[in-house]
Amino acid sequence: MSPVIELAEVTKSYPGGVHALRSVDLSVEPGELIAIVGPSGSGKSTMLNVIGTLDRPTTGTVRIDGHDVARLSDRQLSALRASRIGFVFQSFHLAPGRDAVANVADGLLYAGLPKRERERRARAALVRVGLGDRLGHRPHQLSGGERQRVAVARAVAGDPTVLLADEPTGNLDTASGQGVMDLLRELNAAGTTVLVITHDHDIAGTLPRQVPMRDGQVV
Amino acid sequence: MALLRPARLRPSDLLRLGGYGLRSRPLRAVLSALGIAIGIAAMVAVVGISSSSQADLDRKLAALGTNMLRVSPGHTMMGDDATLPDDALSMIKRVGPVIAATATGSVTDTSVYRSDRIPEQETGGLSVLAAQLDLLDTVGATMADGTWLNAATAEYPAVVLGSGAARRLGDVPTVYIDGRWYSVIGVLDSVPLAPELDTAVLIGWDAARSYLGFDGHFTTVYTRAVESQIEAVKAVLGRTANPQSPEEVDVSRPSDVLIAKRTANASFTALLLGLGGVALLVGGIGVANTMVISVLERRSEIGLRRSLGATRGQIRTQFVSEALLLSLLGGAGGVLGGFAVTAVYAGTQDWPAVVPPWAIAGGLGATLAIGAVAGLYPAIRAARLAPTEALAAA
Ligand SMILES: Nc1ncnc2c1ncn2[C@@H]1O[C@H](COP(=O)(O)OP(=O)(O)OP(=O)(O)O)[C@@H](O)[C@H]1O
Numbered sequence: 001m002s003p004v005i006e007l008a009e010v011t012k013s014y015p016g017g018v019h020a021l022r023s024v025d026l027s028v029e030p031g032e033l034i035a036i037v038g039p040s041g042s043g044k045s046t047m048l049n050v051i052g053t054l055d056r057p058t059t060g061t062v063r064i065d066g067h068d069v070a071r072l073s074d075r076q077l078s079a080l081r082a083s084r085i086g087f088v089f090q091s092f093h094l095a096p097g098r099d100a101v102a103n104v105a106d107g108l109l110y111a112g113l114p115k116r117e118r119e120r121r122a123r124a125a126l127v128r129v130g131l132g133d134r135l136g137h138r139p140h141q142l143s144g145g146e147r148q149r150v151a152v153a154r155a156v157a158g159d160p161t162v163l164l165a166d167e168p169t170g171n172l173d174t175a176s177g178q179g180v181m182d183l184l185r186e187l188n189a190a191g192t193t194v195l196v197i198t199h200d201h202d203i204a205g206t207l208p209r210q211v212p213m214r215d216g217q218v219v
Numbered sequence: 220m221a222l223l224r225p226a227r228l229r230p231s232d233l234l235r236l237g238g239y240g241l242r243s244r245p246l247r248a249v250l251s252a253l254g255i256a257i258g259i260a261a262m263v264a265v266v267g268i269s270s271s272s273q274a275d276l277d278r279k280l281a282a283l284g285t286n287m288l289r290v291s292p293g294h295t296m297m298g299d300d301a302t303l304p305d306d307a308l309s310m311i312k313r314v315g316p317v318i319a320a321t322a323t324g325s326v327t328d329t330s331v332y333r334s335d336r337i338p339e340q341e342t343g344g345l346s347v348l349a350a351q352l353d354l355l356d357t358v359g360a361t362m363a364d365g366t367w368l369n370a371a372t373a374e375y376p377a378v379v380l381g382s383g384a385a386r387r388l389g390d391v392p393t394v395y396i397d398g399r400w401y402s403v404i405g406v407l408d409s410v411p412l413a414p415e416l417d418t419a420v421l422i423g424w425d426a427a428r429s430y431l432g433f434d435g436h437f438t439t440v441y442t443r444a445v446e447s448q449i450e451a452v453k454a455v456l457g458r459t460a461n462p463q464s465p466e467e468v469d470v471s472r473p474s475d476v477l478i479a480k481r482t483a484n485a486s487f488t489a490l491l492l493g494l495g496g497v498a499l500l501v502g503g504i505g506v507a508n509t510m511v512i513s514v515l516e517r518r519s520e521i522g523l524r525r526s527l528g529a530t531r532g533q534i535r536t537q538f539v540s541e542a543l544l545l546s547l548l549g550g551a552g553g554v555l556g557g558f559a560v561t562a563v564y565a566g567t568q569d570w571p572a573v574v575p576p577w578a579i580a581g582g583l584g585a586t587l588a589i590g591a592v593a594g595l596y597p598a599i600r601a602a603r604l605a606p607t608e609a610l611a612a613a
């Protein structure tokens with residue numbers, strides 16, 4: 001089986017001589033569940049953004065689901081994100097004033113589905129993350145853990161190949177964080193490749209594979 | 220390997236996306252749409268009011284008819300006042316397409332007073348005109364009060380006042396002309412096609428001769444002719460009225476004067492339209508300003524949408540459609556406002572309220588153009604944001 005994510009000698013430098021990534025090599029097989037760990041400023045978020053095609057590397061090759069990212073236009077990268085990649089962020093990025101279904105359905109807007117179908121899948125995704133009884137709730141009516149579950153539902157509603165989560169439990173208490181991690185494990189068990197950045201060693205320790213980072217390198 | 224192509228956003232989704240941004244900040248949307256609304260309302264009202272006045276004139280002309288011609292003596296080659304020959308009226312009546320013809324004669328050197336106690340110098344600027352009995356029908360005049368002259372009263376010292384004359388003399392039962400009392404038997408409405416009658420005191424032809432020393436000369440002949448032949452009739456009237464010196468005869472079509480007055484108002488309308496345009500420009504700047512702020516505030520939303528797979532083009536379209544919707548909101552409100560202003564103003568003037576469809580279409584079209592221009596720059600800025608940078612703004 002060919003890897004779903006492949007980084008080869010990837011570097012990312014910012015003006016002013018900041019080297020966020022220094023020659024990173026990483027290969028992820030379909031169906032893996034990976035914890036990315038490391039001290040603050042070690043380049044975890046930068047690597048996840050490069051994998052998620054939100055950022056292009058300065059040098060090196062990035063292959064996602066077989067596509068060489070360097071060869072793709074911005075439009076093609078957008079299409080790649082819409083169809084293959086789901087993101088979960090530390091701050092949930094939910095639209096205030098819109099209910100859970102609307103927030104999740106919005107995530108399917110760029111997959112080209114009609115509204116009815118978007119909402120149907122949104123409801124299914126919310127049921128899947130255990131929020132079947134919170135469909136009409138707006139973000140301010142939800143707990144932090146529930147909000148992050150809505151964000152996870154939005155990320156997986158389009159059935160992505162890869163789910164990228166940047167400190168999804170960073171804003172949550174231990175119990176809620178545990179719930180979100182359990183959810184990611186379930187999604188992984190159903191076939192999605194999952195990469196999670198976490199500062200929590202207990203959480204990281206329970207995941208099958210860990211990618212430790214330091215000074216912009218995988219060590 | 221499957222081809223990577225971004226999905227197209229449906230028009231209904233675009234509309235929803237644009238509306239979503241506005242609904243999250245309703246007050247701001249309304250305030251910035253207000254500028255556009257005022258500009259469009261001003262322009263629609265200006266066009267509406269001038270169209271309504273035009274419609275009123277058209278309606279009046281339709282009632283009055285545009286087939287009346289007015290024949291009067293002009294000047295001789297020497298510059299003296301000319302006169303019409305005594306058979307001018309009968310000659311004119313003989314022209315084929317002429318339907319009716321009547322005349323008035325100016326009774327010179329007379330002054331009208333409301334009483335014998337007013338000093339002789341204080342004439343009211345009113346003229347005394349000898350009138351034929353069919354004057355009323357030919358010029359399309361109507362009575363405001365009392366009755367018109369008839370065969371009997373035309374021989375007695377009785378007068379009918381023009382509307383302006385009645386206003387100047389007041390509500391009097393008699394008037395005093397050259398040492399004699401005349402009873403006022405009627406008052407005319409104002410006569411748009413023959414405004415000279417408004418300031419006249421009209422007296423029967425025979426009475427003018429017997430009491431006021433009227434010489435019996437025609438000073439104005441009013442004729443009605445078949446509408447389709449009106450230009451041809453107009454061309455021959457001078458020769459018909461005075462075959463010896465047709466150049467001493469003035470022939471005019473009073474309805475043309477009314478139409479000319481209307482075009483004189485056009486420059487004023489243009490000025491007001493210009494002012495409306497300035498208001499619209501200011502409104503457009505307001506929309507642009509709102510959109511710039513909206514883009515700044517919603518950077519993290521933009522980043523999220525990019526991470527969900529929105530292309531730069533889709534982000535751009537989202538903000539442009541938001542701007543379009545915003546200005547269209549203002550435009551629609553402005554059209555309604557302009558309509559209301561027109562209706563109220565036309566109501567006070569007793570005009571039919573008319574807003575031409577092109578003004579509505581033009582107003583909304585201008586609105587869309589402004590929205591597109593105002594929204595484009597902020598939208599381009601939104602689309603240029605790097606996704607990671609936009610996400611970090613949260
Ligand atoms: N846009 C940028 N411009 C300049 N330097 C940047 C930029 N983004 C990140 N960096 C730098 O790159 C390095 C790696 O940053 P990154 O966000 O990947 O760290 P991280 O491992 O995610 O840290 P944390 O655990 O605190 O989130 C840092 O030193 C950071 O200052």
Ligand SMILES: [Mg+2]
Pocket residue numbers: 044045046166
């Ligand atoms: Mg980070």
